[in-house]
Amino acid sequence: MALEVMVRADAPIPLDIAFRVAPGDLMALVGHSGSGKTTLLRSIAGLWRPTHARVVVNGVPWLDTAARVDLPAHRRRVGIVFQNYALFPHMTAAENVMAAMDSPDRHEATRILDLVNLDGMNARKPAQLSGGQQQRVAVARALARRPQALLLDEPFSAVDRLTRESLYGEIIALRASLEMPVVLVTHDMNEAQILADRMAVIESGRIVREGSTAEVMADADALRAMGIREAAAMLPAVVAEHLPDGLTRLDAPTGPLLLAGVEAVTGTRIRVRIMAHEVILSRARPDGLSAQNIIAGNVARIVEGRGPAVTVHVAVGAHEILARITRRAAAQMGLQPGDTVHAILKSMSVARDHVARAPRPRRADD
Amino acid sequence: MDWTALWLSLRLAGWTVVLLFPVAVLAGRFLAYRRFGGKGLIEALVMLPLVLPPTVFGFYLLVAFGRNSPLGAFWQTFFGHQLVFSFEGLVVASVIFNLPFAIQPAQRGFEAVPTPVREAASCCGMSPMRSLWKVELPLAWPGLMTAMVLTFAHTLGEFGIVLMVGGSIPGETRTIAIAIYDRVQAFDTDSAAVMSAVLVAISLFTIAVTYWLSARIGRRLS
Structure with a gap:
């Protein structure tokens, strides 16, 4: 059909x-x-x-x-x-x-x-x-x-x-x-x-x-x-815990994620949309930073375009996080495929309507 | 009080409404939904009886219905009497001169049905006939009702065309409007006054009922 x-x-x-x-x-x-x-x-x-x-x-x-x-x-x-x-x-x-x-x-x-x-x-x-x-x-x-x-x-x-x-x-x-x-x-x-x-x-x-x-x-x-x-990248996650300060801890394949305002009961399978331009990259694991989510991964590839920005695909296990950074930053950091980087994401930078219930798996017969 | 004339007028108005209703639905719907070359001309033609003097319009109908016209000749051979100066002739004339009163409001009624709603009816699997019956008629109803009431009331009141096409034959073509004129000509103002009052009462009642029904439908839809 x-x-x-x-x-x-x-x-x-x-x-x-x-x-x-x-x-x-x-x-x-x-x-x-x-x-x-x-x-x-x-x-x-x-x-x-x-x-x-x-x-x-x-x-x-x-x-x-x-x-x-x-x-x-x-x-x-x-x-x-x-x-x-x-x-x-x-x-x-x-x-x-x-x-x-x-x-x-x-x-x-x-x-x-x-x-x-x-x-x-x-x-x-x-x-x-x-x-x-x-x-x-x-x-x-x-x-x-x-x-x-x-x-x-x-x-x-x-x-x-x-x-x-x-x-x-x-x-x-x-x-x-x-x-x-x-x-x-x-x-x-x-x-x-x-x-x-x-x-x-x-x-x-x-x-x-x-x-x-x-x-x-x-x-x-x-x-x-x-x-x-x-x-933007899309990550699957499970609602793990609603914390007393209003944040929600999610279990994602990329490790735990702290987000604000997730309205789903514990155990719900959801999908989180992470905008590439909200993600910051760092070679060293940063310390003393306000951002709550620091995810370690490897540079899978760097896609260059005509503009001043590049898209860095960071592989974390089987998933990818996208980071839209300037060509200048990528050059200063000397980023190459295979390098270990840390993707940094503010809890507040994921909009409420970018979190949705995950689709139930269907039979894939066509 | 000429009861025969009143009854004749009511019969004439009733037949006109019955015959014009399907015409108003089909023509109103067609003009509301279709775009085609010459649409403006058709719309103007439909509106023509509204602006022509009744005597002019009546004169043309008289010529068109006469024994020497194709329609008149056909009527004569088929029904054995002439179309002019007969009740049937009045009905045909009445249907024609009421076209603008029936089609125009019907067209507005159908235009008030939103296009997406009609498209939704098709996508729900409704054939054009079923869509007309289940969706368009209920939604265009206020316009159709106005059309029928205007037709009815206007037929009761029409004078010039009726006189031209029908004359004033008692029980055959003498409507109440003509009976009133006859009474006035005969200085019988008392009868004319009674009949005029009756006509006013009937017209007022018809229109009041329509407004009441329209308001009810309006509430039903919102």
């Missing part, structure tokens, strides 16, 4: 894009507004018809302009969460969900609403729900369609930060049970890195970089080319 997409068009914006999403995988299409990512999503759903395109789901063509195949939107088994949810305002939450079912079933609607933590809200109209709750109804409605592809169009952009953090957790938890390919359109690199398995960076209608989230997010130059200073 894979999704294959090829789209070429000249208007409304030039597009020349092809990608494939494996079943159960979440692909993030990231890019600035106007880059064409939403148009791409709309052509998968059948809401827009490009000049030349092929959309194949499970080997079945939904759209193939060369072969004159073009299923109307209502005959494509697609679940879509719109940016502003587009719920049916005259229907209750349960009716919204049932509207997407082939044979409406109130029990099934309740089950799906429970799945997105909306139990007890069945009889509410969209206007009586908060933004986060409306988003959950929209997700429930998309799932009720039993989609062969799930499309999320900036689904978190209309809610506040706190709600967004909890919704990330829910999407991650939900994904363990989803077997269809998922496409997430977003301009938020953090969101993409926390939620996605793979990323495609879209710029002016073209994919400028595609790969696993870790690969793309480590490619500082590709990111910088798009005006994004957001190279």
Whole structure:
């Protein structure tokens, strides 16, 4: 059950894009507004018809302009969460969900609403729900369609930060049970890195970089080319202990990490996003420093670009921490691959929404 | 009080509403959602009866319905009587001169349904017919209701076109508005006053009911 997409068009914006999403995988299409990512999503759903395109789901063509195949939107088994949810305002939450079912079933609607933590809200109209709750109804409605592809169009952009953090957790938890390919359109690199398995960076209608989230997010130059200073590493960790001073001790493969404001019970598996430009490197283990996290590792490679900065990949066991430092600093330190360095990270430099629940492992059979 | 005329007016208004409703839904929806060359011209044509003097419009309808016109000739051979000066002729004329009152509010009603909501209906697997029934009609309802009420009230009050196309045949084409005119011409101002008051009461009642229903729907949607 894979999704294959090829789209070429000249208007409304030039597009020349092809990608494939494996079943159960979440692909993030990231890019600035106007880059064409939403148009791409709309052509998968059948809401827009490009000049030349092929959309194949499970080997079945939904759209193939060369072969004159073009299923109307209502005959494509697609679940879509719109940016502003587009719920049916005259229907209750349960009716919204049932509207997407082939044979409406109130029990099934309740089950799906429970799945997105909306139990007890069945009889509410969209206007009586908060933004986060409306988003959950929209997700429930998309799932009720039993989609062969799930499309999320900036689904978190209309809610506040706190709600967004909890919704990330829910999407991650939900994904363990989803077997269809998922496409997430977003301009938020953090969101993409926390939620996605793979990323495609879209710029002016073209994919400028595609790969696993870790690969793309480590490619500082590709990111910088798009005006994004957001190279970052992702570390898995387990919440070990909430300390009385408000910090939380995490057990990470790179050793213990002290972070502020982690809201998860002890034992929770989480992922921490560490921004490359927040990391300082030191050859000697520093002493008398305010930063709480000092992680020893070896320089795996140094990636130079055109700018004044380099990205140093520091291997710590099987994982990598990225440090974005100046070319001048790297030269002064005489950094070479294989050298032992200490990566220094302030507890306060990891933003709350850069910590998220880790996805449950899925069967990797495709 | 000419009860026959009142009953005729109500029947005329009722038939007009019944026949125009599907037209208003289809045309209003089409004009609201589609973009095409010449759309402005179509919209202008629909609005034309609003600005033409009723006598001018009535004159053209009279010519179009006459025995020498294709429509008039067809009617004559098919139904055995002429279209002008008949109740059926009045209904056809009424449907035509009410087009702007029905289509315009219906179009506004459909335009008020957000595009993403309609797209969501498609992505929920609803066919265009099902989307119309389950999503668009309930949301466009205030506009459609306005369309029907305006049509009904306007038909009760129309005078010039009815006189041109129908004349004033009692029980066939003499509506209450024409009956009032006849009574005034005959210096029977008492009857004219009663009938006018009845017409005012009916119109007021219709519009009041509409406002009440619209408010209820408004509450239901928000």
